[in-house]
Amino acid sequence: MTATxxxxxxxxGANSGIGKETAAALAKEGAHVVLAIRNRAKxxxxxxxxxxxxxxxxxxxxxxxxSFGSIREAAATFLAHHDKLHVLVNNAxxxxxxxxxxxxGFETTFGVNHLGHFLFTRLLLGALKKAAKEDREARxxxxxxxxxxxxxxxxxxxxxxxxxxxxxxxxYAKSKLANIYFTRALARRxxxxxxxxxxxxxxxxxxxxxxxxxxxxxxxxGFKLVRPFLKTSAQGAATSIFLASSPEVRxxxxxxxxxxxxxxxxxxxxxxxxxxxxxxxxxxxxxxxETSAAA
Ligand SMILES: NC(=O)c1ccc[n+]([C@@H]2O[C@H](COP(=O)([O-])OP(=O)(O)OC[C@H]3O[C@@H](n4cnc5c(N)ncnc54)[C@H](OP(=O)(O)O)[C@@H]3O)[C@@H](O)[C@H]2O)c1
Numbered sequence: 001m002t003a004t005x006x007x008x009x010x011x012x013g014a015n016s017g018i019g020k021e022t023a024a025a026l027a028k029e030g031a032h033v034v035l036a037i038r039n040r041a042k043x044x045x046x047x048x049x050x051x052x053x054x055x056x057x058x059x060x061x062x063x064x065x066x067s068f069g070s071i072r073e074a075a076a077t078f079l080a081h082h083d084k085l086h087v088l089v090n091n092a093x094x095x096x097x098x099x100x101x102x103x104x105g106f107e108t109t110f111g112v113n114h115l116g117h118f119l120f121t122r123l124l125l126g127a128l129k130k131a132a133k134e135d136r137e138a139r140x141x142x143x144x145x146x147x148x149x150x151x152x153x154x155x156x157x158x159x160x161x162x163x164x165x166x167x168x169x170x171x172y173a174k175s176k177l178a179n180i181y182f183t184r185a186l187a188r189r190x191x192x193x194x195x196x197x198x199x200x201x202x203x204x205x206x207x208x209x210x211x212x213x214x215x216x217x218x219x220x221x222g223f224k225l226v227r228p229f230l231k232t233s234a235q236g237a238a239t240s241i242f243l244a245s246s247p248e249v250r251x252x253x254x255x256x257x258x259x260x261x262x263x264x265x266x267x268x269x270x271x272x273x274x275x276x277x278x279x280x281x282x283x284x285x286x287x288x289x290e291t292s293a294a295a
Contacts, residue, residue, distance in 0.1 A: 003137070003139075003244075003245045003246065003247055003250070004026050004029050004030070004031040004086065004087060004244060004245040005029055005030030005031060006030055006031070006032070007031050007032070007086035007087060007131070007135070008031070008032050008034065008082050008084060008085050008086050008087075008131070009023075009026045009031040009032065009033050009034065009086060009087040009088075009089070009244065010033075010034040010036055010061070010078065010085060010087070010088050010089070010124075011023045011026075011033065011034070011035060011036060011089040011091055012036040012063060012065065012089065012090055012091050012092040012117065012120070013036070013037075013091045013092025013093065014033075014035035014036055014037060014043075014046060014058075014091070015035065015037045015039065015042040015043050015045070015046040016042070016046070016207060016208045017205065017207030017208055017209060017233050017236070018091060018143065018202050018205055018207060018233055018236045018237045018240060019035075019089070019091040019092065019143075019237075020035075020046050020049070020050070020233065021233045021234045021236070021237035022089055022091060022237040022240040022241055022244070023035055023046075023050060023058060023089075024049075024050045024053055024054060025234075025237060025241045026087070026241065026244060026245060027050055027054045027056050027058055028053075028054045029245060031086075031087070031245075032059070033050070033056075033058040033059070034058065034059045034060075034061050034078065034082075035047060035050075035058045035059070035060050035061065036061045036062075036063040036074060036092070037060060037061070037062065037063065038062065038063060038064040038065070038070075038092075040060070040062060043060045043062075044060070046058075047060055059081075061074055061077060061078055062074060062077075063092075063120070065092055065111070065112040065116030065117065065120065066102040066103060066108055066111055066112050066116065067102065067103040067104075068102075068103065068104050068116075068119060068286070068289055069103065070103075071116055071119050071120045071123070072119075072123065074120070075120060075123035075124055078124065078127075079124075079126075079127060082127060083127060083130060084127055084128075084130050084131035084134065084135070084138075085124050085127040085128050085131055085138065086128075086131045086135065086137075086138050086139070087138065087139045087140075087141065087244045087245070088121060088124055088128060088138075088139075088140045088141070089140075089141045089143070089240055089244055090117040090120070090121060090140065090141065090142045090143060090179075091141075091143040091240065092112065092113075092116075092117075093112065093113045093143065093145075093175070093176075093209075094108070094109065094112055094113070094209075094214055095109060095168050095169060095171075095172040095209070095210055095214060096108055096109055096168055096171075096214050097168050097214060097216045097219070098166070098168075099162060099163075099166040099171075102115075102116070104289045106161060106285065107160075107161045107162045107163075107166075107171065109162075109168075109171045109172055109175045110160060110161065110162070110171070110174070110175050110178065113172070113175035113176065113178070113179065114175050114178035114179060114182060114282070115282060115285060115286070117142070117179075117182070118182055118282045118286070119286050121140060121182075121186070122286075125195070128140065128195045129193050129194070129195055131195075132193055132194030132195045133194060136194065137194050137195070137196070137250060137251075138194060138195045138196075139195070139196050139197070139198075139243065139244060140186070140195065140196070140197035140198075141197075141198060141199075141200065141240055141243045141244050142179045142180075142182065142183050142197065142198070142199040142200070143179070143199075143200060143202060143240060144176045144177075144179035144180050144183070144199040144200060144201060144256070144265075145173075145176040145179075145201050145202070146201040146258065147169070147172060147173045147176050148173055148174075148176040148177040148179070148180055148265060148266065148269055149173070149265075149266045150169065150170065150173035151170065151173040151174045151176075151177045151268075152266075152268075153268075154174075154177065154268045154274065155174050155177060155178065155181075155274070155278065156174070157277070160281065168219075177268075177269055178278060179199055180199050180256060180265050180269040180275075181269070181274060181275035181278045181279070182275070182278065182279070182282075183197050183198060183199040183254060183256070184254050184270075184272055184275040185272070185275040185276055185278070185279040186254075186279075187253045187254025188254065188272070190253065191253070196249075196251065196252060196253040196254075197253065197254065198243050198249065198252060198253070198254065198255050198256070198257060199255075199256050199257070199265075200239045200240060200243060200256065200257045200258060201239070201256070201257070201258040201263070202231070202236040202237070202238075202239055202240065202258075203230075203231040203235065203236050203239075203258070203259070204230050204231060205230055205231045205232070205233060205235070205236030206227040206228075206230040206231065206232060206233070207233050207236065209223075210223045238259075238260060239257050239258060239259060239260050242257070242260040243257060246260075256269075
């Protein structure tokens with residue numbers, strides 16, 4: 001028996017790459033897996049594949065992290081069918097060649113990689129706490145990246161929406177730093193609830209990440225050239241699976257992992273005052289949308 005057998009597990013960005021392998025492995029361990037996907041056809045294809053590999057068909061949940069409406073609807077749909085959530089894997093992520101915005105007008109990389117998951121997680125906290133209370137524990141796993149180290153000067157607090165300056169991999173690095181700040185600030189709020197949250201670097205993995213649709217032909221071609229030297233998606237999923245299901249990390253909270261081992265993120269990422277600053281700003285961003293919708 002692993003920590004996830006007979007438990008409810010939800011994975012975002014579960015139709016491809018690291019997310020699909022994480023979902024398949026946890027389904028194999030006996031978890032009831034929910035694939036959160038933004039494209040139904042891709043989700044059905046992933047569910048077919050996971051069913052053929054594991055013998056169990058995962059549930060599908062439509063979720064577009066670039067839309068607060070979709071996030072709220074996905075959370076409500078999930079909660080209508082499940083009162084408990086044992087493991088939430090916040091895995092979806094992207095890098096984009098040029099600046100676009102989410103439905104609510106946030107820069108898309110920040111909006112999807114950080115803010116969408118911030119809102120989605122908060123909407124599911126009640127179900128996570130209930131799972132922890134009744135079944136001993138619940139876990140949140142945030143897929144960050146060692147790419148956060150490229151954001152050497154940290155977040156640009158005066159330009160979180162990259163309106164003044166946009167460079168795709170710089171914006172991506174900052175969104176992955178935001179994943180670590182979110183993990184640390186949430187971990188403090190979850191102390192003594194039985195719910196833990198940790199972040200991870202999956203390695204450099206050959207997936208659909210940085211496709212030509214997202215970063216243009218040349219950057220995407222560069223990624224394709226190095227693919228044979230990268231981790232496979234299954235190898236890239238190993239740390240997510242470890243954090244979701246291993247008894248070794250029961251009770252571990254607010255940490256950063258790579259290769260299924262505890263690791264220090266860069267110094268600036270360990271600054272809890274900055275983590276709190278991002279939390280407060282993120283709350284205000286979510287609230288500002290609610291206020292304008294009510295007006
Ligand atoms: N690959 C690497 O080397 C690497 C290294 C470090 C960290 N990571 C992180 O690992 C995670 C998984 O990436 P991957 O490498 O497995 O890439 P991937 O194969 O491109 O998977 C990314 C997933 O995110 C989903 N997604 C993108 N935008 C979304 C949105 N608006 N709403 C909901 N889902 C959305 C994608 O859905 P669609 O298929 O519909 O686009 C896809 O399922 C990401 O957070 C990434 O930052 C990857």
